[in-house]
Amino acid sequence: MPELPEVETIKRGLSTKIISKIITDVEVLYPKSFWGKKEVVLNQKVLDVKRRAKVIAIILKNGYSLLFHLKMTGQLIYRDQTSQIAGGHPSDDWYTDLPNKTTAIVFTFNDQSKLFFNDMRKFGWCKVLPQKELEEVFENDYGPEPFSKDFNASYLQKIAKKTPNKKIKQFLTDQKNVAGIGNIYVDELLYDAKILPTRKVLEVTDIEWRGIVESAKKVLELGIKYGGTTDSDYLNVEGKKGEMQNYLKVYRQTGKSCPKGECKAKITRTVVGGRGTHYCPACQK
DNA sequence: CTATCTGTTCTGAC
DNA sequence: TGTCAGAACAGATA
Numbered sequence: 001m002p003e004l005p006e007v008e009t010i011k012r013g014l015s016t017k018i019i020s021k022i023i024t025d026v027e028v029l030y031p032k033s034f035w036g037k038k039e040v041v042l043n044q045k046v047l048d049v050k051r052r053a054k055v056i057a058i059i060l061k062n063g064y065s066l067l068f069h070l071k072m073t074g075q076l077i078y079r080d081q082t083s084q085i086a087g088g089h090p091s092d093d094w095y096t097d098l099p100n101k102t103t104a105i106v107f108t109f110n111d112q113s114k115l116f117f118n119d120m121r122k123f124g125w126c127k128v129l130p131q132k133e134l135e136e137v138f139e140n141d142y143g144p145e146p147f148s149k150d151f152n153a154s155y156l157q158k159i160a161k162k163t164p165n166k167k168i169k170q171f172l173t174d175q176k177n178v179a180g181i182g183n184i185y186v187d188e189l190l191y192d193a194k195i196l197p198t199r200k201v202l203e204v205t206d207i208e209w210r211g212i213v214e215s216a217k218k219v220l221e222l223g224i225k226y227g228g229t230t231d232s233d234y235l236n237v238e239g240k241k242g243e244m245q246n247y248l249k250v251y252r253q254t255g256k257s258c259p260k261g262e263c264k265a266k267i268t269r270t271v272v273g274g275r276g277t278h279y280c281p282a283c284q285k
Numbered sequence: 286c287t288a289t290c291t292g293t294t295c296t297g298a299c
Numbered sequence: 300t301g302t303c304a305g306a307a308c309a310g311a312t313a
Contacts, residue, residue, distance in 0.1 A: 070292090072292055121293095175293095183291090
């Protein structure tokens with residue numbers, strides 16, 4: 001799925017579009033993607049849109065919420081009459097006519113605007129959850145948000161002791177350790193922090209943990225600034241691509257010269273924990 | 286055509 | 300309990 005910057009971009013976009021609207025219809029085109037009863041959310045007003053880690057919650061007036069996980073290829077795309085007319089098909093930013101064959105769920109609001117949940121690979125889901133369960137998921141399933149005070153060197157050092165032999169890349173992409181970091185941004189932040197993805201967490205020093213915290217914030221902030229990374233499937237709420245892929249330093253840059261230039265090394269690809277992993281063999285130790 | 290890749294995460298085997 | 304392959308699925312790419 002999209003990672004934290006992509007999900008945050010969607011969350012911000014959705015907030016401006018659907019807060020205070022009422023859900024008047026829910027069409028489930030792919031039942032395996034929708035968990036729960038749609039009657040519960042019908043005729044409910046949207047009070048808020050929240051993000052935690054890589055999930056998005058639409059909070060409804062009756063206390064229930066719609067929780068989305070986009071996994072690898074999920075999309076949440078909003079359309080209304082104005083956007084349709086203004087957009088037409090002026091550029092390839094407009095994904096396609098909706099719904100399309102990847103559309104799993106269509107929400108309609110009281111002003112006839114629509115929210116499409118698309119998911120080519122069908123890994124993602126939308127769950128109807130009562131408030132209490134949503135709170136439990138938010139509290140129990142995920143570690144601290146990278147932009148919170150709880151995400152700091154001493155915290156990381158403490159939990160690293162539980163899995164001393166884990167590789168730093170796998171450690172940082174474990175959502176229970178830190179929320180929202182995935183395969184793109186972990187490669188980017190480790191390059192920024194000059195640490196090899198294969199380093200065991202036991203061997204990471206205090207100074208390096210501090211560097212990891214700083215680099216994580218820096219890289220994720222940049223991702224949000226550029227509206228996320230579009231490799232193939234990610235689109236924001238308005239159906240537009242992100243720009244962060246133009247600023248990636250190592251992810252999918254295999255064979256290119258290290259952007260720092262001085263080391264003359266080439267970005268190398270390996271596999272760590274079953275995931276494609278990109279790094280500079282000279283700069284990262 | 287075959288093999289391998291892909292932004293995620295859960296499960297079951299060892 | 301830790302680690303790892305495989306699964307859920309649908310493509311694109313070499």
